[in-house]
Amino acid sequence: MSSTTTISHEKLVRLIGTPASPLLIDVRIDEDFALDPRLIPGSRRRSHRDVESWVHDLAGERAIVICQQGKKLSEGTAALLRYNGVPAETLDGGYEAWVTAGLPAVPVSRLPALDQKGRTVWVTRARPKIDRIACPWLIRRFVDPDAVFLFVTPAEVEAVAERFNAAPFDIENVFWSHRDELCTFDVMIEEFGLTSDPLSRLATIVRGADTARPDLAPEAPGLLAASLGLSRMFADDLEQLEAGMTLYDAFYRWCRDATDETHNWPNRKPGA
Template sequence: MSKAFDPTTLYGQLGLQDGPLIVDLRTAAELEHSGEFIPTAVRVEPDGIERWCRRLTTHRQVAMYSSDDAASNAMATQLESRGISCGTLTGGFHEWRRKGLPTVRIRPEYRVPGSSRWVTRERPKIDRLACPWLVRRFIDPHAVFFYVPAQAVRAEAAGLAAEPYDIADVTFSHRGPRCSFDAFLDEFGLHDPVLDQLADIVRAADTATLERSREAPGLLAISLGMSATIRDDILLLEQAMFVYDSLYAWCKTARDETHSWPQTKGVPA
C-alpha cells in the first residue's frame, strides 16, 4: 500500500460525503480494551475482510486502521483488485487519540458499534431526524430506526429490542434546556467542535428558542415542510439525511462563504 492517511488531514474530511471511508480492523479484544473508535468508522472483523470487500458498493478511498499488518494487507489486496484506493492511518488509532481528535465511546448495552436499534414517536420533525442522522453517520452506520405511535413507544421498544429515544424519562432525551441530540453526543462521548455547532442549531430549532441560532428558523421551516410533504416516516428520514449532511458540511467548510447579487466584477457569485 502506497497511501498513508495523516490523522489531522483525515479529520478534516471526517463526515464529508466525499471523504475516505474509515474502516476499523481491530480485533474484538483490542476494541474492548480501547473502549473507543473513530467516528464514522465501519467495523470489520479481520476474519470477515473478504466477505465485506465483496459487498462493498462505494468507490470512495478507504482509510483503515489496525495493529495487524496481515489484516491491513489482506484488505488492501481485496480493494486494490477492484480499483479502490486504500491505505492505512498513520500511527493508527493510538495516534488519532494522542492528537486529541474525536472518538466514540463503545456502548455494548446499546449494541454499539455494529447493530443498534432505536425507536421513537412517529411523524418526526427535528430531534427525531437529527438523532438518526448523527447515529448513522458517526456512531453506527448499521443502526435501525423505527417510528411508532407515541403511546406505543415503550411497548414497541420491548418487542423490537430497540432503545427508545426522544420521549420522557429515558436516557436519550431532553435534559433541561438541552435536547435529545445533545444526549446522544454526551452518552457516546462524541466531542467535536463541528458537531457542537450543529447541535446549537438543532437545539434552537427543536426547543422553540430560535433566537439562539440564526440558522434554526431555516432548519425548522425545511423540517416542517418536509413533514408536510412526505407522509412515510422512513422515507422522510432518508430525505432528511441529505439535509443534515449539507448542514454539517456547511458548519465544517462553508460558514464563512457568502453569496450576493449583483455580482462584484471579478468575484465568483
Template sequence: MNNAWLVFSSSLTARQQALRVKVWRRLSAIGAVPLKNSLWLLPGRDDCREHLTWLAQEVEEGGGEAVLLTCSDLGGFSEADARQLFRQARDADYAELEAEASRLAALLAASPEGEAARRAARAFLRRAERRLASIANIDFFPSGRGETVRLTLDDLAKALDGGGAGADTPRCRVQDFQGRTWVTRARPYIDRLSSFWLVRRRIDAGASIRFLAEGEAVPQGQEFASFDLPGADFTHRGELVSFETIAADFGIRDVAVRRLMGIVKAIDLADALLEDGGEDGGLPAEARAVKDVLDGLLKISTTDAQRLERAMLLFDALAATYTPTTGE
C-alpha cells in the same frame, strides 16, 4: 416577556467626531443594538440603565445632546423582533471567534508539531477567553451559540495539549451500537430527525429506524436503542435535548455537530413553547432559516420515511457547510 426597553439617542456635531466615535464604541461595548434613525436599544435592566445614564451625561458634558427613554412599546417593532436583533448581533460576535478557532484547529491537525501553528493557537486562546467572557456578559437573549463556541475553544485547547477532541472517555462505545434498530416516536421533527442523522453519520452508517405509533410499547433488547422517548436510552437530560445527549454520550464533538447543537436546541425549545401556547421569542437568524427549510420539506413529505430522507439531506448539507477544511 420584557416589560420595558431602553432607547438611547445622541446628537453631536461634525466637529465632535472624536466623541461620536467614543459613544459608538461605548454603545457597542455594553451590548446596545441600533434600532433606527440613530436610536440604540437595550433591555430595561438596571445595569443597562446605569451605563446609558453615564453615557448621556458624558455626551452632554462634551457639548452634545442625549435622550434616554424607557419604553414598553417600540412602535410596531415586536418583542420577538427586538430580541432577534440582539441575538443576531451576539451570534455574529460568536461566529468570529468560532471561525478563527476552527481555522487554527485545522492548522494544528495538518501540522501537530508545527511551532508557528501552536504559537498562534496559544495566543488566540488567551484573547478568546477574554473575548468570550465579554460577549457572554452582553448576551441578553442567548441563542445557545455561546455554548457551542465554548466547546470549540475547549477542543482547541485539548488539541494544543496533545489530548485531542476525544480526550474525555465517552459513556458509550460506538462498536457496542452497531446493527441496532433505533426506536422513536412517529411524526419526527427537529430533535428526532437530527438525532438519527447523528446516529447514521457518526455511529452506525447501517442503522435502521422504527417509528412507534401512539401507545405502542417500546421494544426491548440488545438489538434496539431508543431515543427521544420517556425513559429512552437517549433522550432529554437536564438542559440537553436528545441530539446533545447522544453527542455527549458517544463523545462526538466535531465542529459540524457542535454548530448543529445550537440550531437543533433553539428550534426544539421554540417548538415546545409554541405547543404550550407561548411564543418562540424570536429564533436566531440561522436557526430560523433552517426551520423554514425543514418545515417546507416536511410539508411535501407524506410519510415519516420521506421526512427522514429529506431531513438527512438537509443535515448533510449543513454539516458540509460547517466543516472547515485545511487552508480554508
C-alpha cells in the same frame, strides 16, 4: 515518496460526517481494543482473520482499515480487500495516532446491542420533525452508517423497543432524550464523545429550532421552516428521513466550513 495506500488522520477527519466518507474497518486485536474500547466515529469492528467472509459486504465501497498502529494488521487486511476488488487504504499511524491527535472516539459502552446483521436499531415517534431527524443523521454519519430507524405510534415506542431490542430515543423517561435545556441531539453528541466546534454549533441551531428558542441562533428559524416543510412534503417517515439527511449534511458543512462566507447581490455602479 508518500504511500498511495495510506490516509492521514488529518484527511480522514475531513471525510467523516459527510456522505463521501469511506467505510471504516477497525481490525484491532481484542487485547488492544480492550485497552481503549472506543471506535473512530463511523467505524465498525471486523476481524483480520476472516476477511473472506465479510469482504463481499463491501462491494462498490471504498474502505479505510484501522489497526492499533497502522502496521501489519491494517496493511495485510487492506491488501486482501484490494485483491478482492475493494479499494482500500490504511490509516497512517492507526488508532494510536488518531487518539494522540485528540480526535473524537465513540465509546462502545454507549452503543445499543447490535442486531443479527451487526446494526444498531433505534425507535422513536412517527412523523419526525427536528430532533428526530437530527439524531438519526448524527448516528448514520458518526456512529453507525447502517443504523436502522423505526418510526411508530408514540404510545408504542417503549413496547416496540423492548420487543424488537431497539433503543428508544426522543421520548420521555428514556436515556436518549432531552435533559434540562438540552435536546436529544445535544445528549447524543456528549454521550458519544463527538463534541467539536461544528457539531456544537449545529446543536445550538437544532436546540433553538426544536424548543422554540429562535434567539439561540439566527439559523434556528430557517431549520424549523425547512423541517416543517419536509414534514408536509413526505407522507412516509423513512422518505422524509432520507431527505432530511441532505438537509443536515448541508447545515453541518455550513457549520464546519462556511460560517464566515457571505453572499450579497452585486451592487456595481456603471463604470466600476
